[in-house]
């Protein structure tokens with residue numbers, strides 16, 4: 123895919139590790155970063171806006187886009203919950219002359235890194251433990267007991283993906299994790 127020298131920053135982690143929090147912090151610090159808004163078929167949360175956090179659509183509409191080859195990558199991250207990076211979103215960001223920042227699951231992160239190669243910095247956000255992850259997800263209050271358990275049961279396997287990433291970012295103390303993330307991103311986009 124054509125770009126104007128833009129770079130890619132990929133954040134991946136198990137659900138609840140804190141990647142969205144850190145990505146939002148980075149977007150507030152770096153003018154030259156633009157968030158890749160993914161498409162998803164999961165239900166919108168009360169605080170989420172269509173076109174800002176995600177492009178929300180039905181599972182049928184998502185599958186139609188898959189058939190039309192509209193995605194750079196996509197995954198059924200949880201049963202019947204599809205997530206994907208639209209090629210049109212990438213074009214929008216490259217045309218704006220900005221660097222792109224992704225918040226995707228670990229498989230999507232590995233696939234995007236493989237696709238973009240040296241143009242991409244892939245960062246794995248590591249929580250201190252699965253217990254802390256559970257505590258964060260419960261406090262976030264976005265999940266039912268069923269969806270929370272589904273996310274936790276996937277997390278242990280997802281933690282093993284850290285070795286496929288360029289950097290591991292420990293997210294224990296949030297201020298330190300944000301500062302460390304800033305350093306990693308600054309070094310990469312200035313290189």
Ligand SMILES: Nc1ncnc2c1ncn2[C@@H]1O[C@H](COP(=O)(O)OP(=O)(O)OP(=O)(O)O)[C@@H](O)[C@H]1O
Nearest residue numbers: 136137138139140141142143258262293294295296
């Ligand atoms: N270092 C931290 N200490 C305590 N709470 C944190 C920390 N980092 C993030 N949180 C909180 O944990 C919750 C999960 O964070 P966040 O939503 O950013 O995770 P995520 O990895 O993007 O999850 P998902 O994949 O489900 O979107 C949020 O409520 C966030 O405010």
Ligand SMILES: Nc1nc2c(ncn2[C@@H]2O[C@H](COP(=O)(O)O)[C@@H](O)[C@H]2O)c(=O)[nH]1
Nearest residue numbers: 137160196197199205206207225226227230
């Ligand atoms: N492979 C992809 N994964 C994505 C994409 N957009 C988001 N995600 C990941 O899905 C889970 C769940 O997210 P949530 O918002 O429902 O908590 C999380 O790991 C996201 O990073 C995408 O385009 N591709």
